[in-house]
Amino acid sequence: MIMNLHKSEDVLAGIPRLRRNLALVMALGAITASIGAFVAPERAWPNILLASFYLLSLGLAGVLFIALQYVSNAGWSVAIRRAPEALAGILPIASLLMVITLLGIPSLYEWSHADAVSGNHLLQAKAGWLNVPFFVIRTILYLSVWFVFAFYLRKFSRQQDATGDVSLTRKNKKLSGGFLVVIALTFTLASMDWIMSLEPEWYSTIFGMYNLSGMLLNGLAAIAVVVIILRRTGPLRTVVTDSHLHDLGKLIFAFSTFWMYIWFSQYILIWYANIPEEVVYFVNREKGSWTIFAGLNVVFNWLIPFVVLLSQWSKKNEGLLLKVCVIIMIGHWIDLYWMILPPFLKTGPEVSLWEIGPFAGMIALFFLGTFKAFAQANPVPLKDPLLVESIHHHS
Amino acid sequence: MSRRLLVNVFQSDQDILNATKAARENGYTIVDAYTPYAVHGLDKAMGIRPTRIGWICLGLGLLGAAAKLWFQIWTSAFDWPVNVGGKPLTSLPAFVPVTFEVTVLFAGVGTVVAFFLVSRLLPGKRPKVVYEGVTNDKFVLVLAEEDASFDVEKVEKLFAPFHMVKMEERVEED
Structure with a gap:
């Protein structure tokens, strides 16, 4: 069983044409974003923010998945753990993108302009938190804390491949517990800083939870996509069974419904109370053709996954699960677009070069980076004490 | 109507799993399997169709x-x-x-x-334990003796590799 589970080549190295095309899309995306930042800053920066946040969420979801598995002492996922570890490996480049996004603060955030603040009592009251230096410090703080956790979780996991030391599992369990507390606090604050403060007069206390649920849902979908590709191209062919897919499918199904639950929880309180300063958020997002995005958001992130993944056989069906996961990953883009862009495009969504460029480039970067990170370690944690349980897992 | 049953007792989950597979492959009618805990894959081995x-x-x-x-x-x-x-x-x-x-x-x-x-688990239902050890450490597979051609010795031979503890014929009255 364990024979060909040792260090593998980058799966993309076996498909040079795909790798070249991905690199091309990435380069074109980067060029589009750079030109856009000067030619049409009001259009390009929100989309650069979206792409950076999306990529960062994928990396974080990888760490979060690993942490959840360690904390719950889960055995089933050990054989596929190198996939989320590879996702966690894109955190550095995603953090770099987020730092670059900071250059767009003047185009993105109303509160960064002194003249806008001086005439606005609410913004003055919030200036202690929403000011450029503190904003930059917080961003760097979030990114560094996440990186440290991701770095050590991956490091200990790989170290175990060589030593087989069980105490490394215990170390990772402690780290994971800490990470769960830290991510709940920091990701809440980070999503409020980066996205909610785009409309600095609006607030929603569930906003962090909402973003956390979307991040985890999208991350689970991405992990499933990566696992299925690795199963089809070879490195995990003998390892991943229908039972693993079944469990991934169950998690995706559950978190899709959780996302919907949180979406509605935010909606109904604001809808019921009908207070102008709160309700303006949904009023702006249901205007004109924004309604279409509002509907697609729910259909892509919940309705399709819920209906398709309701039965057991569909969760075990590799091709079907892959399709649903791709739909969720598009759905998460719609979700973020619907959150980020309305303050900039009052009349309705527009899909142009400024939207497609950064997002396509980021997706290409995601696959290039993830598979490169995956190839840096053994395809499965060879000496994890729970590996045997995972390989013989039966859902 | 009554039917004749053959009760086979095993010692481990792996044994009953293999015995069940062997019984099905040889065309015996499996009435039910009783285990102290859920044995993964047993439902498939018994050929039960997915629940509705x-x-x-x-x-x-x-x-x-x-x-x-x-x-x-x-x-x-x-x-x-x-x-x-x-x-x-x-x-x-x-x-x-x-x-x-x-x-x-x-x-x-x-x-x-x-x-x-x-599953007819109504209030007042009295428990019918097929074999005492089944609530502790024994695994029981029940076959139906469908017709006269049913040969207990053949079954005994079939189950020989699976460390059977006990084999018992019973008549179930309805």
């Missing part, structure tokens, strides 16, 4: 949703219209939480009740 209780769950959930939605619309818009904050009388968002809860209630409780009915 999920459809009952879905149907009851939809029934709960429809019934509660209708009830809320009827009470708040027709039977006793109340203006809440100037919102339309039939405001669907306001009805969603309760509709959701009742969907879950109908689907959840209904599925449990349906399960008890289907």
Whole structure:
């Protein structure tokens, strides 16, 4: 069983044409974003923010998945753990993108302009938190804390491949517990800083939870996509069974419904109370053709996954699960677009070069980076004490 | 009508799993298997088709949703219209939480009740333990002796590699 589970080549190295095309899309995306930042800053920066946040969420979801598995002492996922570890490996480049996004603060955030603040009592009251230096410090703080956790979780996991030391599992369990507390606090604050403060007069206390649920849902979908590709191209062919897919499918199904639950929880309180300063958020997002995005958001992130993944056989069906996961990953883009862009495009969504460029480039970067990170370690944690349980897992 | 049964007792989950597979491959009729805990893969080995209780769950959930939605619309818009904050009388968002809860209630409780009915686990039912050790450390596979050609010795030979502890013929009276 364990024979060909040792260090593998980058799966993309076996498909040079795909790798070249991905690199091309990435380069074109980067060029589009750079030109856009000067030619049409009001259009390009929100989309650069979206792409950076999306990529960062994928990396974080990888760490979060690993942490959840360690904390719950889960055995089933050990054989596929190198996939989320590879996702966690894109955190550095995603953090770099987020730092670059900071250059767009003047185009993105109303509160960064002194003249806008001086005439606005609410913004003055919030200036202690929403000011450029503190904003930059917080961003760097979030990114560094996440990186440290991701770095050590991956490091200990790989170290175990060589030593087989069980105490490394215990170390990772402690780290994971800490990470769960830290991510709940920091990701809440980070999503409020980066996205909610785009409309600095609006607030929603569930906003962090909402973003956390979307991040985890999208991350689970991405992990499933990566696992299925690795199963089809070879490195995990003998390892991943229908039972693993079944469990991934169950998690995706559950978190899709959780996302919907949180979406509605935010909606109904604001809808019921009908207070102008709160309700303006949904009023702006249901205007004109924004309604279409509002509907697609729910259909892509919940309705399709819920209906398709309701039965057991569909969760075990590799091709079907892959399709649903791709739909969720598009759905998460719609979700973020619907959150980020309305303050900039009052009349309705527009899909142009400024939207497609950064997002396509980021997706290409995601696959290039993830598979490169995956190839840096053994395809499965060879000496994890729970590996045997995972390989013989039966859902 | 009565039927003759052959009760086979094993010592481990792996043994009963292999014995069940062998029995099915050789065309014996498997009445049931009794184990102290859930043995993974046993349902497949026995050739049981997937449960249809999920459809009952879905149907009851939809029934709960429809019934509660209708009830809320009827009470708040027709039977006793109340203006809440100037919102339309039939405001669907306001009805969603309760509709959701009742969907879950109908689907959840209904599925449990349906399960008890289907498996005839009604109140007052007396336990029928097929073999004493089955609640502790023994695994029991029951075969039906369908006709005169059923040969106990053949079965004994078939199960020989699986460390059978005991084999017993019984007649079940209805």
